[in-house]
Amino acid sequence: MERHLGALVGNTWQPSPDVALLAAAGRGNVNGEPMQGSLAGFIAAEVDLIRPRKVALCHHDNWMPPLTPPTDVEPIKHEIARRAADVEVIEMPYLAAYPIFG
DSSP states (O other), X not given: OOOOOEEEETTEEEEOOSEEEEEOSSOOEETTEEOSSOHXXXXXXXXXXXXXXXXXXXXOSOOSTTTSOOOOOHHHHHHHHHHOTTSEEEOOOTTOOOXXXX
């Protein structure tokens, strides 16, 4: 599969980043309006547009365990794999340090 070299963002061609940190909770919106469809589809569309080498799903909304449940990121990982198979999803356990660079 050919690696994308960049993405068209606001009529400007920009190189693809090495890492994208994307919010993985709540509801996506486009121009301030709620996005129609699933959170997994919204995030996968962002990944498909940006085409980073790696993506880290952050802000899982588990801010006060055990009272708040973690977001189920499996549907998001599945949709990213379906739309952008060459992008690696970084697993980041809650409150764990992860060396993104290096």
